[in-house]
Amino acid sequence: MARVLVVDDAVFMRMMIKDMLEKNGFEVVGEATDGIKAIEMYKQERPDIVTMDIIMPEMDGIEAVKQIRNFDPKAKIIMCSAIGQQGMVIDAIRAGARDFIVKPFQVDRVLEAMTKVLD
Amino acid sequence: MNNVGKSQFISMLSEESIDKLHVLNKILLALEQPQNDIGIDGVILKKKEADEKEIDIKDSNFLMDINEYDTNIIKKAKKKGFKAIGVKIELNKNTLLKSARAFVIFKNLEEHGEIIKAYPTAEDIEYENFDFSMELVVITTLELLEIKKVINSISEVDKVFAEEIEVYFEEENEKKVQNKRIEEVIPFVNTLNDNEKRNNNQLKSSAQLVSVDSKRLDSIMDMASQLIMHKIRLEKISNEYKLRELNETLEQLEKTTLDLKDLVTEMGVFPKRKYSVL
Secondary structure: EEEEEEEEHHHHHHHHHHHHHHOOOOOEEEEEEOOOHHHHHHHHHHOOOOEEEEEOOOOOHHHHHHHHHHHHOOOEEEEEEEOOOOOHHHHHHHHHOEEEOOOOOOOHHHHHHHHHHHO | OOOHHHHHHHHHHHHHHHHHHHHHHHHHHHHHHHHOEEOOOOOOOOOOOOOOEEOOOOOOOOOOOOOHHHHHHHHHHHHHOOOOEEEEEEEOOOOOOOHHHHHHHHHHHHHOEEEEEOOOHHHHHHOOOOOOOOEEEEEEOOHHHHHHHHHOOOOOEEEEEEEEEEEEOOOOHHHHHHHHOOOOOOOOOOHHHHHHHHHHHHHHHOOEEEEEEEHHHHHHHHHHHHHHHHHHHHHHHHHHHOOHHHHHHHHHHHHHHHHHHHHHHHHHHHHHHHHEEO
């Protein structure tokens, strides 16, 4: 069972994605509310995969991707983006994110991204 | 926080400038290739004569037109033991951020090789001026099936069609001269200056005519002016924060942009004399 770290500053979003993942055989091992906490938790939990929001307080998702990839170049990170954030998604991919999903999340798209990145 | 914001801002600006320089350099290099149908990334110059089909794509599934310039690169690559693989990718019709998705595809493929051609052009893809399908030519050491697998492992990819591109090696001799120039396929920012000079000399010394879409010339000028604007903004920031290293780099950039400006002005003033604009 793949271990997931969910990073998003909105409780509702974390709840949604956690529910979606747990119903489909993923284990959510941690939740972080900003980039800095995400890096800490990544080091602690060493999850198989991370879902990362882009815009967050303290440290945004792009910077967090950079730092997590610095710590672990093999880190698998999927960005969670809103529709107007194309440029930021590209920056995140450039920083090392492997895939992205667009809000509002659709279960099949989320699962496709997760399984393809984990494969 | 303030510090982070500042350095992010600077890196954003300089990245943008570098991107612009790259594109400009490519366009300039492309202009250097005379009487040839040239395709480099976003730059495709129309060729007048109907070209002899050198390439045999068995399945006429591909819409892209593989020109002489591409063929030359493919030939060179094949000699060195690389494969040229044409891929046609269809994205899911529900794909929302198409250009970001295309970016993922480009990035994943470039981990295993080099994309030498894109249809629609990379520029169009970047601005989402495309439907749901795109065609690429990748030079790679991987096998056909492995390339397919790489693409299939990307989300929102519905269909992949891949095929090795065959090139005939017959008319070698007449192309030797051209091949030499195409040798440096990958331009870098620091070679820009040299290229410009070569370009400049060529414009002055030779009477060769090049057919260029006037829109391309316009976009070079546009980009040059944008680049200069970015440079000025960077200078302002650098002065404000007294960053010595940045200042030094900017001085070099200054020189390059000045040369570029001269070149662009020259092209702008005499487009008809130097080029036959389509």
